[in-house]
Amino acid sequence: MVEHDLAKVGVASSNLVSRSILTLLFFISTLFPSEIIHLEDEYCVDTSELNASFFGYFKSDDFKVLSITSKNSAYQVTSQSILSVFLDKNVTIIDDTQGVVTFRQNCDLGGHEKVLSKALVQKFIEKYDTIEMVKKPTIIAKSPLPKDFSSYKFVDISISDTMLSRQNGSFSATFNFGGRDKKIYFAFDLQATISVFKAKHNLHNGKILLETDYESEKVSLDSLPYRVIVGKMPDRLVTKNHIKQGQVLTANSFDVKKDLSKNDYVKAFLREGVLTMETRGMLLDDANIGDIVRIKTEQGKVLNAKILSQYEALVLE
Numbered sequence: 023m024v025e026h027d028l029a030k031v032g033v034a035s036s037n038l039v040s041r042s043i044l045t046l047l048f049f050i051s052t053l054f055p056s057e058i059i060h061l062e063d064e065y066c067v068d069t070s071e072l073n074a075s076f077f078g079y080f081k082s083d084d085f086k087v088l089s090i091t092s093k094n095s096a097y098q099v100t101s102q103s104i105l106s107v108f109l110d111k112n113v114t115i116i117d118d119t120q121g122v123v124t125f126r127q128n129c130d131l132g133g134h135e136k137v138l139s140k141a142l143v144q145k146f147i148e149k150y151d152t153i154e155m156v157k158k159p160t161i162i163a164k165s166p167l168p169k170d171f172s173s174y175k176f177v178d179i180s181i182s183d184t185m186l187s188r189q190n191g192s193f194s195a196t197f198n199f200g201g202r203d204k205k206i207y208f209a210f211d212l213q214a215t216i217s218v219f220k221a222k223h224n225l226h227n228g229k230i231l232l233e234t235d236y237e238s239e240k241v242s243l244d245s246l247p248y249r250v251i252v253g254k255m256p257d258r259l260v261t262k263n264h265i266k267q268g269q270v271l272t273a274n275s276f277d278v279k280k281d282l283s284k285n286d287y288v289k290a291f292l293r294e295g296v297l298t299m300e301t302r303g304m305l306l307d308d309a310n311i312g313d314i315v316r317i318k319t320e321q322g323k324v325l326n327a328k329i330l331s332q333y334e335a336l337v338l339e
Contacts, residue, residue: 059108059115061101063122064160066129074108077115085111090125096162097125126162131208132171135161138195141179142210145193146243149186150216151253153243157213164192164207174199189213189244215240218250218270225265230258230279236271249273280308281332290317290327292337303327303335314338 059078067076070090077087087107090097101119108115131138139159146153168174174197181193190211196203219236229235236255249272258279265275282288282305290303303317309329317327317335327335 059113061104061115061117061119061123063119064124064126067125067127072125074111074113077104077108079108079113090127093166094127097127098122099125126160128163128167131161131163132167132174134171134174134176134195134197137176138179138208141176141195142181142193142212145179145181146186146214149183150243152217154215154240155212156215159210159212161208161210164209167206168199170199174204177203187243187246189242212243214243216243216246216250216252218246218252219255221265221267221269221271223267225261227261227264229261231255231261231276241270246270247272280313281310282308282329284308288317288327288329288333288335290319290325290335290337292325303337 061077065076067090071086072088072090073079073084073086075084085107087104088099099122101117101121101123104123105115105117129135138161142159142161143155177196177198179193179195181191185191185193190209192207192209194205194207196205198204217238217240220239222235222237225231225235233255247270251271251273255271256276256278259276260279261275262277263275265271284305284307286305288303288305290301292299292301301319301321303319303325306316306318306324309315311329311331314326314328316324317337318324326338328338329335
């Protein structure tokens with residue numbers, strides 16, 4: 023019984039010592055953080071002199087790493103130029119970049135970054151309701167911002183249709199300050215995908231498009247062809263050229279099938295006073311219900327008629 027109790031005391035003492043060691047190690051680690059630093063692709067800066075502490079070096083012997091000499095909103099250097107400074111100080115640094123580091127000034131754009139980003143995304147959604155943002159937009163001013171820009175009131179943004187087909191470009195934003203509107207220009211960079219329709223197999227010319235002829239697929243915004251069909255596939259489409267399997271479907275590749283086709287026959291009613299005469303007429307053009315088209319009667323007369331239904335028309339002369 024005594025030996026058993028002593029064993030319990032030994033285990034308890036051992037556990038106590040282990041916890042004490044772990045606590046001590048944790049305390050030491052907080053006093054002396056790891057010297058391993060990760061270099062990122064992009065940083066937001068508000069000063070031109072960057073020391074090691076800016077990149078995550080927390081020891082007391084802080085040292086200068088970089089001076090930003092450009093007044094542009096974005097300043098780039100090679101990652102190697104930063105790595106070499108840390109390596110000379112025997113500080114371990116891991117390069118997580120693609121070889122270039124970007125330093126952006128005024129990243130919050132005077133507190134307007136969020137509202138500009140939201141307004142920009144909304145413009146893309148209005149054009150492509152199936153768009154999905156893969157990466158939040160990065161927005162930078164194309165010229166130095168006013169010193170009191172934070173006091174400006176955002177009004178709206180304006181962006182061309184061409185820019186809405188790209189993942190990077192520019193737009194203008196209207197701000198109000200002192201009762202006056204001022205337009206400021208910005209550049210943007212984003213990553214997005216859009217659901218489009220692709221042909222499941224080859225489609226010959228003149229084919230009425232069916233649901234079994236296409237499928238939905240996500241593609242990069244930058245790879246969208248002109249007049250791409252997004253959202254919902256329109257009804258009654260007819261191919262007007264050959265479409266290859268896997269090709270993204272665009273409005274340029276289709277005509278909309280009308281209610282009646284050229285050479286279709288209808289009952290044509292001709293009114294003369296109180297009398298209504300009926301004849302058979304052939305359409306000389308494709309037409310929708312309500313259209314006025316030319317028809318040719320069985321007697322060989324060409325008349326203008328208004329299409330009343332798929333089977334009837336009213337002669338107008």
